[in-house]
Amino acid sequence: MTIQTTTTIGEDLIGALRAGLGEGSVLTSAEDIGGYLVESRGLYKGEALAVVRPRDRDEVALVVKECGRAGVPIVPQGGNTGLVGGGVPHGGIVLSLDRLQRIREVDPVNATITVEAGCILKSVHEAADQVGYAFPLSLPSEGSCRIGGNLATNAGGTAVLRYGNMRELTLGLEVVLADGRIWNGLKGLRKDNTGYDLRDLFIGSEGTLGIITAAVLKLYPKPQARGTAFIGCTSPGQALKLFERLREGAGDQLTAFEYMTDFGLEIVLKHRPAAQRPLSGRHHSYALIELSSPQKDADLQGRLETILGSALEEGLIDDAVISASGAQSQALWSLREDLSEVQRLEGGSIKHDVAVPVSRVAEFIEAASKACEAEMPGIRVCAFGHFGDGNIHFNLSQPVGMDKAAHLAEWERFNRIVHDIVHDMNGSISAEHGIGLIKRDELPHYKDPVALDLMRSLKKTLDPQNILNPGKVVAIGESWPTGFSAIAGHP
Structure with a gap:
């Protein structure tokens, strides 16, 4: 009996893939595959035998069959814009779907x-x-x-x-x-x-x-009419009351309700020279809202004026501006859209993508902010996100002057603080980014054990060889993967 080495298995597999897909569909040089190995935020770097780029579903099936025969894992990858390390390989094959564009x-x-x-x-x-x-x-x-x-x-x-x-x-x-x-x-x-x-x-x-x-x-x-407004509030609680008011007054025309803190707005203004302060003064909290309708004649600006005018008179909000044009609306949206990117310019950021019931979202922001600020004086809370569905990106920028790696080394400690509060509020530690690697070992702390058992059973049933993105979401007998490294002080 001939015993094949791991190197021989890899070479045989790559040969079979090149025979089935063509030479240009299988990349192996360090220069060609380097961009597929690093997570988009630069927190993780992996390794792979090759990157395979099939052209259609039948070629995807061929790759999976060949990898199954060889017992070699596959990491599917799209645009590699994920935020939890779910597309980072630790050996095996990266299966890029970027050519399936029909x-x-x-x-x-x-x-x-x-x-x-x-x-x-x-x-x-x-x-x-x-x-x-x-x-x-x-x-x-x-x-x-x-x-x-x-x-x-x-x-x-x-x-x-x-x-x-x-x-x-x-x-x-x-x-x-x-x-x-x-x-x-x-x-x-x-x-x-x-x-x-x-x-x-x-x-x-x-x-x-x-x-x-x-x-x-x-x-x-397609929406034919839009109305956009930016509102200043004294607290997350005020923002939640405003959300209730808008939901009652605008119904399903309320398309978006985004929240950000004063710190978030200030760093956008600091790092984006073209950005302009939307309101005359500074406020503790801000809401960016949008109404939309498929009817061209829908007077959404008038509806916003009525609802926000009433809220202003009652002291429910402090200030507001309503866009008068598409360009003004885009300028307001840029304040929110640029926030994710500019955070890195303030140093290390410990990130959380969590969800709680909408009724408790303001309570969560206040409780988690207080707990984190008490744990590390000078830490800068950057809470923002999709207020209307309870999903908050609760990020923690390093204190001014602190070493970035030292701050990121505290990730696990702050996970426990933030995630315990989320759990106590019957929330989720992952709202929209996924589990991947970054939260895989957090999941057993908070997920119902019966649910975890069912998840593992499904994994074993649908993927008995454990070749599809192994080590991600749920662990099936894996320790922390080899051939894989964390970057910039992340645990």
Whole structure:
């Protein structure tokens, strides 16, 4: 009997993949694969035998079958814009879906669009726009993130309040399973009660149960009128009361309600010279809101004036500005959209993507801020996000003058502080970014043990060899992966 070494297995596999896909579809040089090995925030760096770039679902299935025969793990990757290390490899093959970019069908009557997993989100927006519809998922990375990754992480964004996250925006999927079979669930049906809902198993599974290759997505009437306002408040509690008022007064025209602190606004103004202060003074908290309607004659500006005017008279808010043009609206949105990027310019940032019931979101911000500030004097809380659906990005910028690596080394300690508060409020430690590596070992602290057991059972059933993105989301007998390193002081 001939015993193959790991090196021989890798060489044989790469040879088989090149034979099946073509030389140009299998990348192995350090220069070619380097960009696929590092997480977008630079917190993690992995290693891989190769990066494979199939052109269609059948080639994806071929890659999975060959890797299964060799017992070599596969890490699916889209635009590599993830924020939890879910797309970082630790050996094995990176399966990039960036060449699966076909828009297979647009059906305006059914209000659906069928796209492949490698389609960039912005391209889907443009295809929908051409038929007078909109695909409402909105993310800062929409020019580079891909639909497969959006589905794998159940992405949310700024319009979840009105339209829901990717799970609510998806009707059907096409998935390559761990044994190479292809499940064709590409049905554009709003109603289908023929057994278990397999679709929802794969959305949010971060490539650990199957590899999504295409999806049927919902389209919505294109907004013809918009109204945008930026509001100053004295506290998160005031912002929550304003949200209630707007929900009552605007109904489903309330498309977005975004929250940010004074610190968040100030660092955007500091690092973005073109940004302008929207209100005359500084306030503890801010809300960026948007109303939208498919009706051209909808007087959304008038509705905002009525609701906000009343709130101002009652002392519910301190100040407000309503955009008078599309350019002004975009300028207001830029204050929120640039916040994620400028945080890095303030040094190390310990990040949390959490959700609590909307009724407790203000209480969470206040309690978590107080606890973290007491634990580390000078720490700068940057709480912002999707107030209307309870999802807050609760980030902690290092104290001025502190060493960045020393601050990031405190990540685990502040995880426990923040996540314990979230858990006590019946919340979630991951709202829209996923689990990946960064939260995998946090999950057992907070997830119901029966739920974790069911998750592991599903993983073992659908991926018995544990070759699909192993070591992510749930651990199946793995220790912390080898061939993998944390960067910049992160644990």
